[in-house]
């Protein structure tokens with residue numbers, strides 16, 4: 089008998105911790121009569137097996153296909169060892185030594201089995217807002233260190249009761265080693281406070297909160313990755329109060345709905361969209377509303393699309409099963425502040441907004457806002473990366489030392505590489521806020537600690553005044569590390585190449601709001617040739633003066649005046665008909681005159697080739713938006729207007745070729761002259777559509793000119809303007825029609841939160857040459 093025994097050690101890498109993988113291995117080994125053990129180690133899951141050759145083969149055959157739904161097996165390596173006559177199969181305690189290459193799972197929405205218990209009056213977890221199991225529950229937001237075991241999570245202070253302990257220890261139980269396992273006897277609890285923070289007596293704080301919501305109250309509630317502000321989406325007065333108190337006049341509110349039926353009642357959903365909504369990641373999905381909505385119109389603000397998500401925690405589920413099936417569920421912050429995650433912080437920062445606070449005592453280790461996604465040409469595009477996606481890594485096309493990238497300032501996020509994987513952190517918002525800057529630092533330090541990485545290099549934006557740049561400088565000094573500055577749009581381009589496993593050479597179209605160029609000008613309407621660390625600017629949109637600098641980015645009428653001056657080709661007096669256009673009436677005549685004077689002085693205004701500012705100018709001329717209340721608002725409203733038209737023609741524009749070496753310029757002065765005429769005639773939708781068509785045509789012509797000169801057939805699209813569905817779909821279709829391979833952002837956002845991935849990829853490439861050289865030397869010495 090012993091002669092036929094074989095022993096084999098399997099090491100499994102990938103998303104295999106915290107997803108019920110070890111109990112699955114134990115059951116599979118038992119089914120095939122195999123002895124041995126399974127353990128979580130820093131390198132992944134290690135399985136020791138002893139048994140017949142046929143049983144070992146059957147086990148290996150079934151390991152991947154039968155693995156739990158949340159597990160993602162990246163690598164399985166096998167080593168044969170001499171058999172030792174093992175008996176039985178054991179699940180061993182986790183080991184902590186060595187590098188932490190194992191992956192941390194994202195947070196997972198409540199599973200069906202847990203929902204049944206939540207609704208079962210006979211179950212000991214009936215209506216318990218923190219129930220979970222190995223198939224569901226919080227993960228990233230509760231983990232403080234690896235390997236993923238209860239003492240390394242925020243659950244360490246909740247001692248298991250005998251009943252929970254029995255489930256936790258029983259390998260046949262659904263809650264075997266589910267680290268956040270809890271029940272009303274031993275786990276976290278929720279409570280309700282009034283606006284002043286005074287405890288409200290209630291046996292069932294969830295039912296009491298649901299009742300308050302039904303009466304029109306705004307409730308601040310602590311969820312999985314941070315606080316939400318909630319109110320009844322059908323209550324116009326409540327929605328108006330929330331808008332006023334949150335200082336958010338126009339930006340659409342996300343909605344949480346009771347179930348898929350309610351989602352389908354509010355939006356026209358395709359099967360793919362239903363799948364995205366109901367999947368375990370539970371993002372906010374931007375989709376087409378089913379009009380007229382049975383909701384307060386102010387919910388959508390000035391947007392033509394609707395953002396919906398399903399409940400993803402038992403706490404949300406219980407609230408939505410109250411009297412109101414659709415709740416506004418917006419991030420728990422005030423204006424541009426970061427998301428509140430802790431009870432005291434929420435009481436301090438959301439006081440004055442919320443009428444009541446639904447709190448709990450399970451700490452949030454790391455903030456993670458709700459993710460936002462949308463389908464484009466049938467594929468999901470991640471617009472904001474947060475809960476359910478963080479910290480899922482992006483595989484890179486090369487390995488190398490760890491590098492840490494600090495991103496950009498407006499939509500900040502950091503990114504750390506480790507063993508051929510890039511780990512983009514959650515989006516943390518605008519670093520103009522000191523709390524957000526502190527959060528970015530915590531997020532960066534946490535990624536480094538959690539992944540056990542020792543970065544060899546820090547990468548930051550070229551802009552010397554960015555808060556993220558200064559943080560990189562400070563961390564580099566503290567850790568004694570070198571720094572690399574990378575141009576903003578070069579990083580945008582590399583972020584798309586990185587997620588498609590490429591380093592270039594490729595063409596990249598980068599359309600966004602603002603990024604400092606290598607010539608000191610503001611860029612944002614760029615065609616680049618990118619090959620790893622090499623980047624050449626081949627073409628750009630014509631430069632407009634920014635009258636008033638940063639104020640021009642917040643007041644589109646300033647950009648419209650600058651564009652009209654360009655369209656008037658420096659004429660002393662603009663045509664009288666143009667002077668009747670909306671931007672001339674957006675401010676008192678003296679201010680309009682002052683801005684016109686300013687825009688005529690090139691030395692007084694930073695030049696800017698930004699596509700975002702082109703969008704602003706067009707939106708202002710058409711009378712859509714003169715002052716922004718949130719970033720990207722004018723462009724979003726121009727897109728909504730364009731979607732009402734089927735116009736196919738373009739406005740004129742002219743290619744200006746450089747005298748010597750230098751980029752080509754798409755001169756948009758004729759575009760704005762023609763747009764002004766359409767605006768005068770009041771053809772708003774058609775004009776907005778023609779503006780989009782023209783940008784698509786410029787992009788397509790620029791890429792073809794570059795292909796003729798450089799012979800490259802791949803184009804990467806990136807930058808915040810590509811959140812615009814008409815633009816990204818129009819450019820993709822047009823470029824593919826003339827034979828280009830088009831790469832677009834999928835796993836990270838096209839806007840600035842995606843930049844850190846491109847920076848990290850550049851950092852890795854810059855170290856790779858020296859690293860390859862060193863390891864080759866190492867091998868030859870052996």
Ligand SMILES: [Zn+2]
Nearest residue numbers: 199202221224
């Ligand atoms: Zn579950």
Ligand SMILES: [Zn+2]
Nearest residue numbers: 249252271274
């Ligand atoms: Zn318990």
